[in-house]
Structures are given as C-alpha cells and as structure tokens.
Amino acid sequence: MGRKNNIKTFLGELPQNIFAGFVVSLIALPLGFGLALASGAPPMSGIIAAIVGGSVVAILGGSNVTITGPGNGLVVVILAAITTLGAGDMQQGFLYTLAAIVVSGVIMIILGFLRLGSLGDFFPSSAIQGMLAAIGIGIFAKQIHVMFGNLDAKGSIIDLLLQVPEGIVNFTKTDSQSVFYAGMVGVISLLIMIFYSKIRNKYFQLIPAPMWIVVLSVGMYYYFDMVSPSTYPIDKSLLINLPDNVLSSFAFPDFGKVYDFEFINAVIAITLIASIESLLSIKAVDKLDPLKRRSNVNKDIRALGLATVISGFLGGLNVVTVIARSSVNVNNKGSNRSANFFHASFLVAFILLFASELRKIPLPALAAILVYTGYKLASPENIKKVFKIGKEQLIIFLITLFTTITTNLITGILVGIFSTFIIHVIINKSFMFFIRNLLKPNVLMFTEDGKYYVSVENFSSFLNYTRLKSKLNQIPEHEDAIVDFSLCDFVDHSIMENMNNYIETFKRKGGYFEIIGLDGYKTGSEHPFALRKNIPTNLIDKSKKTVLTKRQKSVSKISKELGWSYKTTPKEVTEIPEFGYFKTRQINKVSNILSNENCALFDVEFSEGELIAKQIIKATMFYISIDEKVPEFTLDREGIFEYIYHFAGFKDIDIEDHPDFSRRFYLSGKNQFDIRSFFTDELILFFESNNYYHIEGSKNGLLIIGKERLAGVKEIKQLANFGIRLKDVIHKEEPIAVL
Incomplete structure (x- = not known):
C-alpha cells in the first residue's frame, strides 16, 4: 500500500x-x-x-x-x-x-x-x-x-x-x-x-x-x-x-x-x-x-x-x-x-x-x-x-585567501588548516592541551527521561568534530536533545556553526536541540558562532560587558516572568557548603543566579577528588530559605541514592501511615523525631505526586538537585516550578504563578 x-x-x-x-x-x-x-x-x-x-x-x-x-x-x-x-x-x-x-x-x-x-x-x-x-x-x-x-x-x-x-x-x-x-x-x-x-x-x-x-x-x-x-x-x-x-x-x-x-x-x-x-x-x-x-x-x-x-x-x-x-x-x-x-x-x-x-x-x-x-x-x-x-576568524580567512591566490588550492587549504590550529594553540596558550586530548574519547551520549543528553569534554574543534557528529546523527530529529559543553575548555567556531545547523534541523523536524554549558566563557565577539574559551573565575574582567549565551537569555526571560532578579557573574554563596552534599566536594564558582527573597536557582561548579582523581562537575540547583530551623536530612529515590550520597551511618526513616512513601523514598538523617515532625502529610503528598529530586535539609534551608549536570531551559523551568510549589507547601502560603 x-x-x-x-x-x-x-x-x-x-x-x-x-x-x-x-x-x-x-x-x-x-x-x-x-x-x-x-x-x-x-x-x-x-x-x-x-x-x-x-x-x-x-x-x-x-x-x-x-x-x-x-x-x-x-x-x-x-x-x-x-x-x-x-x-x-x-x-x-x-x-x-x-x-x-x-x-x-x-x-x-x-x-x-x-x-x-x-x-x-x-x-x-x-x-x-x-x-x-x-x-x-x-x-x-x-x-x-x-x-x-x-x-x-x-x-x-x-x-x-x-x-x-x-x-x-x-x-x-x-x-x-x-x-x-x-x-x-x-x-x-x-x-x-x-x-x-x-x-x-x-x-x-x-x-x-x-x-x-x-x-x-x-x-x-x-x-x-x-x-x-x-x-x-x-x-x-x-x-x-x-x-x-x-x-x-x-x-x-x-x-x-x-x-x-x-x-x-x-x-x-x-x-x-x-x-x-x-x-x-x-x-x-x-x-x-x-x-x-x-x-x-x-x-x-x-x-x-x-x-x-x-x-x-x-x-x-x-x-x-x-x-x-x-x-x-x-x-x-x-x-x-x-x-x-x-x-x-x-x-x-x-x-x-x-x-x-x-x-x-x-x-x-x-x-x-x-x-x-x-x-x-x-x-x-x-x-x-x-x-x-571574530578577529581570529578574519585572520584565518585572509591567510587562506592570500595563500590560495599566490600558490594553489591545496596549499591554500592546508595552510588554512594549519593557521587555524596555531591560532587555537595561541588562544589556549598550550600546544600540549590539544596533543594530549586529541585521541581521547571526549563525547558521551545517554538518554534521561526520554531526552538525549550529550556531554563533551576537553575541547571540541574541527580536529575532533566527527566524534560529536556521529553521536548527534544517531538522535532522531523529532526528539529532545541537550548538548553540554560545560566540561569543555575550548569550543571553536566550526563547532558553533554546526551546532546552529542542528538547532535549525531539529526545529524543522519538530524536535528540540539545546546547547548548554557555555555560560561565562570568553568569546571574541557577540556573534553566536564565535569560538568559546573557558576562563577561571578569578580572571574574569567584571568591568566588561557580558555577552549572554542563548541559554542565559532564556533564563533571564524566566526571571522576568517570575519577577525575580538574575545575575550571570559568578559569586560566593555561603549557604551551600552547609549541606552534607558539599562536605566532600569543593565549590569553585556559582553563576547564573535567579533569585528572590527566599529562593534561588543557580549553576554551581564543584570538584570531586584530588590530583589525578579530581573531576570537575557542573550542576543546576534550587535553594529554599526557611525561617524556622530545618532538621538535617537527605531525601532521595529508593535504590539510587548511593550515586550522589556520600556520608554514612544513617538509616532509612519510615513515616508511619505512609507506607508507599517509605517504599518509594530513601529518607535519612540523625534526628529522626525532628525529621518525622517536619514531614507533614501535606509535604509527603507533594513528594509522592511530583517528579523525583535529590533534596537535602540543613539549618534554615533546603537544597534541591535534579541531575549532576547543568539543566537545559525546559529542565530549569521544571526545577523552578517544583521548588516554588515546594516552598509554598512548607510555608503554607497561597500558590503563586509559576512557569
């Protein structure tokens, strides 16, 4: 037929x-x-x-x-x-x-x-x-x-x-x-x-x-x-x-x-x-x-x-x-x-x-x-x-053009490739950075909640683009895909241009393609195809105007819809280290802070381990400030808590009259009486009725973590929605408009 x-x-x-x-x-x-x-x-x-x-x-x-x-x-x-x-x-x-x-x-x-x-x-x-x-x-x-x-x-x-x-x-x-x-x-x-x-x-x-x-x-x-x-x-x-x-x-x-x-x-x-x-x-x-x-x-x-x-x-x-x-x-x-x-x-x-x-x-x-x-x-x-x-792109363009005119096409394109590589070395101030990482696998793809997630490490340029492309071509164009460059120290112009092509292709086919992890990176211009270079927080010149990425512009729009403030520049957040999650992790910087008087959504960069075992991780989290004292506890989905929970000695706390909650969630903490008192029937019903998040309580606040990675725009909206409604349940306030 x-x-x-x-x-x-x-x-x-x-x-x-x-x-x-x-x-x-x-x-x-x-x-x-x-x-x-x-x-x-x-x-x-x-x-x-x-x-x-x-x-x-x-x-x-x-x-x-x-x-x-x-x-x-x-x-x-x-x-x-x-x-x-x-x-x-x-x-x-x-x-x-x-x-x-x-x-x-x-x-x-x-x-x-x-x-x-x-x-x-x-x-x-x-x-x-x-x-x-x-x-x-x-x-x-x-x-x-x-x-x-x-x-x-x-x-x-x-x-x-x-x-x-x-x-x-x-x-x-x-x-x-x-x-x-x-x-x-x-x-x-x-x-x-x-x-x-x-x-x-x-x-x-x-x-x-x-x-x-x-x-x-x-x-x-x-x-x-x-x-x-x-x-x-x-x-x-x-x-x-x-x-x-x-x-x-x-x-x-x-x-x-x-x-x-x-x-x-x-x-x-x-x-x-x-x-x-x-x-x-x-x-x-x-x-x-x-x-x-x-x-x-x-x-x-x-x-x-x-x-x-x-x-x-x-x-x-x-x-x-x-x-x-x-x-x-x-x-x-x-x-x-x-x-x-x-x-x-x-x-x-x-x-x-x-x-x-x-x-x-x-x-x-x-x-x-x-x-x-x-x-x-x-x-x-x-x-x-x-x-x-970018000025460096004009240099590559002109070198290739003049070499081709004065010699031949093969020499011209080879000199163009070589000059591109040399300029990338100069920008990164390291020749070994590329040589050391060129042959390493740098692209990881997996699915989460029906979405395709692609993480890119070290550097991504014309030298190793085929690895990234081979993964992206496996993703159906009517699905949702997130490409995370947060673990990349350098992303070149060719990659940015090709990523834009994927965005357009997925949009035409009814899918969704998002690039994340480039917030705060140094760029040569405001052009969306400009190369990106990761720079340490202490070297950021805050006097210069920040060029917002597409993701940052989306987060800024979310902040306006909520009536919250939004800051892109990294800053110290003193409340975060008080949570057990960060007792074995070192915070490097916090950025893209979307906040009001008692809530904050932000990206945090932290490290695990030291020396050769050291790993840099970036994630998006939500913090709720609570006036009264909150017992120290950790709430996670039963069976997977060991992946993100590192301190021992706590037992799974069961809540009477809520066997389904006790079966589905792993709740732990030192003071079981205070924890049971904090988990009211209304709060338990809220957790049973919504998506799973890793949640920690400490002193006067709650920390909500989705995945140990940066969130896409859709995920940011979902996290903000969850956090705002959770705050309303705890404060017993009238619900406010959410995304």
Missing part, C-alpha cells in the same frame, strides 16, 4: 518537477558553457557534465532536491590542471585532465563506500570561506578581461587583477568595432545579473537572468541579420565555438601521465574541491527542503563519483552538487530527484534543437555571468560576516 502511495505521489508531482527541471535548465545551459570556457575546456564539456550528472545522480543519488553539474569551485583547479599537464598545449592538457577527472571520480566512489562523507568536517569553516573567496577572485580576475572582449589576457591571478584598470581603459579607447560591441554585450549582461533580482515583475522573473542574457544576445544577432542594414559586428572568434555535429565531438581521456607528480597533484586538488563543494551544497540544500528530509551523503558521493567517471570518459567536467541551481529547483517546487533528471533532458533537447542559435552567443556574455558569480563568492559582505564572528 505504501509503495502505491509513493507512486501516486510521484506521478502527482511530476508536472511541477518537469517545470522545475525546465527552469533550472535555462540557468544550467549558459552556466555550463561559461564554466567550461573559464576552465580552459571546450564549451560542450560543461553541458556533458550537467547531462550525465543530472541523469546518473537522479537515479542513484541520496539527496532529494539537489541539482548536479559543473561547479564554480573547480574552474580554477581545472584551468590549472589543463595548463600544467598540457605544458602549453591546451588541447592535450584537456585530455590529460579528463584522465585526472576520471581518477577523481573513482576516488569519490571509494570515499562513498568507506562512508567518508564526513571528511568535509575536518576543514575549518573560516578556511573554507577563504578558499571559496580565493576561487571567486580567480574567476573574476580571468573573466572580467573576457567580459571586455579581451581573450589574450595572461598571467597569475594577481597579475590579471592588476591589469583590470588598464583593460577598462583599453576597452573604452578601442578602435575595434568587434571588441567594442562584444564588450558592451558583456557590460549589459553584467548589469542584467546585478539588477535582475530588483525587478519584481512576475513575467520578467519567469526567465532566469542567465537565460535573459542568452535570449538578448541571440536576439541581437538576428537583429543585425534580418533588420539592420549593417553586418553583425562581433567577430566569430568572440562567439561560442560549438562543433558542427555535437554528437560526434566527444573527447576521450589520455592516461599517459597517470604516474607524474603533476597528474597526482591535479587528482588530489580536483577530488578535494569537488568533495568540499558538494558536501557544503548538500548540507545547504537540505535546509531548503520543504519536506525536511536529510540527504544520504555517502550515497550521494558515490553517485557523484560514478557520474564524474562517465562524464570524464565522454569529455565532460566533474559532476558536483551545485547550490545556486538547487535553490532555483526548490523555489520552483521541485520535490524529488526527477527534477534533476528533467533538467538534464531539457539540456539534451536544447543542444540538439538549438545548436545553431547557441553558436551566436558572445563569449563576453557568458563571462559576465561568471564575473558576477566570482564577485558573489568573494563579496565584501562575506568578509564582514567573518569579521563579525
């Missing part, structure tokens, strides 16, 4: 997926040509990658609404490979590069079978952003000259950038009618890319900006051919060069340099960038999926690898998952992988039916699309975003 429903749903959604595939193909056609030409490859190689990728990944892939084809990130890598391997002969270099593409595809298939789709998590976020910005600058530097009709600009990325002012002057002063018209087509095309999104006419928006450029470019040719008395001014050398018979123009890889260092280097670079671009895009597109599905990353990597192998053997570029075309697919109601297949089918139709028209597209028009793409990758807005996260 379920299979019939799936088929019915698929057929019912077929029209919208056909339309989405058609719209995507309108973008993929000019982009496929443009990306291939920018890579130094024949224009058809980009279209082959899109057709093969759309067909193979649609059938074998593990994602739902992604679109596959040639990617922006590989332009610089493919161009470098063709130039290096060909040693000046671009055609032969392309054939060698096709062999590198095939080998790269095989490696991606192996990575997928080894379930190594998580390898992308080893790259720091800011280093990846720096690498993508460098790719954008590389695309911009080369294509802006082509946009002005200059196909002869040569040199490194920096050389090409320095030549831009001269190129603009030469364009304005050119005597060549062909170059001038071609350059004007490029400039107008760039203006279309820039202002397209600002023209909110629904009919205009039916056609994507790249296809408008194609339509107007071809329309210009026919205007001169059929209307104007003048001949078409743009020289044939500045138009797309498609073969007369596109079906007989396949190139085949040459494996003659398979053992050369340059070849191996090209394979590594192609595989690295293809994997990173695909993994980032898959993660991003999953957020856009209206049905909130999660992609099978390893299955998708295998499919992309197979598509890349086939594409390479047919003369096509790498196949990767692409974010821009995937976003267009989602926006046009694409709901499953068939949209990717239809996008490939429409490309086949365009090539077979309109090849003669496509030959009339000027190269500067396609270059303008890539100039805009390059600018978006290296936009100043991206730099501002990185800077807002």
Whole structure:
C-alpha cells in the first residue's frame, strides 16, 4: 500500500518537477558553457557534465532536491590542471585532465563506500570561506578581461587583477568595432545579473537572468541579420565555438601521465574541491527542503563519483552538487530527484534543437555571468560576516585567501588548516592541551527521561568534530536533545556553526536541540558562532560587558516572568557548603543566579577528588530559605541514592501511615523525631505526586538537585516550578504563578 502511495505521489508531482527541471535548465545551459570556457575546456564539456550528472545522480543519488553539474569551485583547479599537464598545449592538457577527472571520480566512489562523507568536517569553516573567496577572485580576475572582449589576457591571478584598470581603459579607447560591441554585450549582461533580482515583475522573473542574457544576445544577432542594414559586428572568434555535429565531438581521456607528480597533484586538488563543494551544497540544500528530509551523503558521493567517471570518459567536467541551481529547483517546487533528471533532458533537447542559435552567443556574455558569480563568492559582505564572528576568524580567512591566490588550492587549504590550529594553540596558550586530548574519547551520549543528553569534554574543534557528529546523527530529529559543553575548555567556531545547523534541523523536524554549558566563557565577539574559551573565575574582567549565551537569555526571560532578579557573574554563596552534599566536594564558582527573597536557582561548579582523581562537575540547583530551623536530612529515590550520597551511618526513616512513601523514598538523617515532625502529610503528598529530586535539609534551608549536570531551559523551568510549589507547601502560603 505504501509503495502505491509513493507512486501516486510521484506521478502527482511530476508536472511541477518537469517545470522545475525546465527552469533550472535555462540557468544550467549558459552556466555550463561559461564554466567550461573559464576552465580552459571546450564549451560542450560543461553541458556533458550537467547531462550525465543530472541523469546518473537522479537515479542513484541520496539527496532529494539537489541539482548536479559543473561547479564554480573547480574552474580554477581545472584551468590549472589543463595548463600544467598540457605544458602549453591546451588541447592535450584537456585530455590529460579528463584522465585526472576520471581518477577523481573513482576516488569519490571509494570515499562513498568507506562512508567518508564526513571528511568535509575536518576543514575549518573560516578556511573554507577563504578558499571559496580565493576561487571567486580567480574567476573574476580571468573573466572580467573576457567580459571586455579581451581573450589574450595572461598571467597569475594577481597579475590579471592588476591589469583590470588598464583593460577598462583599453576597452573604452578601442578602435575595434568587434571588441567594442562584444564588450558592451558583456557590460549589459553584467548589469542584467546585478539588477535582475530588483525587478519584481512576475513575467520578467519567469526567465532566469542567465537565460535573459542568452535570449538578448541571440536576439541581437538576428537583429543585425534580418533588420539592420549593417553586418553583425562581433567577430566569430568572440562567439561560442560549438562543433558542427555535437554528437560526434566527444573527447576521450589520455592516461599517459597517470604516474607524474603533476597528474597526482591535479587528482588530489580536483577530488578535494569537488568533495568540499558538494558536501557544503548538500548540507545547504537540505535546509531548503520543504519536506525536511536529510540527504544520504555517502550515497550521494558515490553517485557523484560514478557520474564524474562517465562524464570524464565522454569529455565532460566533474559532476558536483551545485547550490545556486538547487535553490532555483526548490523555489520552483521541485520535490524529488526527477527534477534533476528533467533538467538534464531539457539540456539534451536544447543542444540538439538549438545548436545553431547557441553558436551566436558572445563569449563576453557568458563571462559576465561568471564575473558576477566570482564577485558573489568573494563579496565584501562575506568578509564582514567573518569579521563579525571574530578577529581570529578574519585572520584565518585572509591567510587562506592570500595563500590560495599566490600558490594553489591545496596549499591554500592546508595552510588554512594549519593557521587555524596555531591560532587555537595561541588562544589556549598550550600546544600540549590539544596533543594530549586529541585521541581521547571526549563525547558521551545517554538518554534521561526520554531526552538525549550529550556531554563533551576537553575541547571540541574541527580536529575532533566527527566524534560529536556521529553521536548527534544517531538522535532522531523529532526528539529532545541537550548538548553540554560545560566540561569543555575550548569550543571553536566550526563547532558553533554546526551546532546552529542542528538547532535549525531539529526545529524543522519538530524536535528540540539545546546547547548548554557555555555560560561565562570568553568569546571574541557577540556573534553566536564565535569560538568559546573557558576562563577561571578569578580572571574574569567584571568591568566588561557580558555577552549572554542563548541559554542565559532564556533564563533571564524566566526571571522576568517570575519577577525575580538574575545575575550571570559568578559569586560566593555561603549557604551551600552547609549541606552534607558539599562536605566532600569543593565549590569553585556559582553563576547564573535567579533569585528572590527566599529562593534561588543557580549553576554551581564543584570538584570531586584530588590530583589525578579530581573531576570537575557542573550542576543546576534550587535553594529554599526557611525561617524556622530545618532538621538535617537527605531525601532521595529508593535504590539510587548511593550515586550522589556520600556520608554514612544513617538509616532509612519510615513515616508511619505512609507506607508507599517509605517504599518509594530513601529518607535519612540523625534526628529522626525532628525529621518525622517536619514531614507533614501535606509535604509527603507533594513528594509522592511530583517528579523525583535529590533534596537535602540543613539549618534554615533546603537544597534541591535534579541531575549532576547543568539543566537545559525546559529542565530549569521544571526545577523552578517544583521548588516554588515546594516552598509554598512548607510555608503554607497561597500558590503563586509559576512557569
């Protein structure tokens, strides 16, 4: 029955997926040509990658609404490979590069079978952003000259950038009618890319900006051919060069340099960038999926690898998952992988039916699309975003960017990783802190009261994120999860960014994902993705404005609802050590204090044991101040008290006429008469009717402890609710409003 429903749903959604595939193909056609030409490859190689990728990944892939084809990130890598391997002969270099593409595809298939789709998590976020910005600058530097009709600009990325002012002057002063018209087509095309999104006419928006450029470019040719008395001014050398018979123009890889260092280097670079671009895009597109599905990353990597192998053997570029075309697919109601297949089918139709028209597209028009793409990758807005996260992130970003521009992508990303690690060492003032803890298990996951609880120790960064991720991926996204970093001395930017992704994913699926334990940590900025460093209480500068975590903001909101005061800064609390619970424990600090005249809810950090047996523990507790003297006692659930109760010599005190209470609870203390007098019928009924908490009485107060860990926001509300109602029972007051 379920299979019939799936088929019915698929057929019912077929029209919208056909339309989405058609719209995507309108973008993929000019982009496929443009990306291939920018890579130094024949224009058809980009279209082959899109057709093969759309067909193979649609059938074998593990994602739902992604679109596959040639990617922006590989332009610089493919161009470098063709130039290096060909040693000046671009055609032969392309054939060698096709062999590198095939080998790269095989490696991606192996990575997928080894379930190594998580390898992308080893790259720091800011280093990846720096690498993508460098790719954008590389695309911009080369294509802006082509946009002005200059196909002869040569040199490194920096050389090409320095030549831009001269190129603009030469364009304005050119005597060549062909170059001038071609350059004007490029400039107008760039203006279309820039202002397209600002023209909110629904009919205009039916056609994507790249296809408008194609339509107007071809329309210009026919205007001169059929209307104007003048001949078409743009020289044939500045138009797309498609073969007369596109079906007989396949190139085949040459494996003659398979053992050369340059070849191996090209394979590594192609595989690295293809994997990173695909993994980032898959993660991003999953957020856009209206049905909130999660992609099978390893299955998708295998499919992309197979598509890349086939594409390479047919003369096509790498196949990767692409974010821009995937976003267009989602926006046009694409709901499953068939949209990717239809996008490939429409490309086949365009090539077979309109090849003669496509030959009339000027190269500067396609270059303008890539100039805009390059600018978006290296936009100043991206730099501002990185800077807002923290100054150290900007340093990592810039180091990666400049290294990539001046050397190559592999060196750039490796230097980015190394610089990230060095900055983390400097921040923590310890190299051995990372070396000592790198191989230690640092993630513990268990369930409590139907909630998943994950505790992270020592440090959490891009170096060991896969351990945390493997645990989090086991949690159903419709459940409640709490991730506690209170035992972590350092949490980096990449972790914070990924945790935010989990928060959004769980929210979409109806679950609840909360991060706790970072209160009072030092941050480089107020940005929620800023790295966190734990600092001792005595080193906290209280004159500086405190940056509240999301949890602290929630606790502050709770305090306002109750009409209580709230203080985040650590302070000494003299009442706590009087309880038996702390006779064998040393209190380090108390923070996040939510209080009124006779109640307080707070986080406390304390230690157990000494020397090598010393452990740091953080927990959330509730204190009730009582006017009259309270007997010393400990109340706990029968059978588990030994885990949190450490002083001996007390017997379980039974309360007459309450056998159920005596059976369910372990009550102990020295003065049994006073304890029995304190436990009135009303108080016993309260304990029998509510959740279990560890409760201690001492002198003029009660201490309530839930778990020996920090509480999440929901648990804080429950603890506050319990403590307030318990206070009312003891004081025999009218109940007050609770959460």
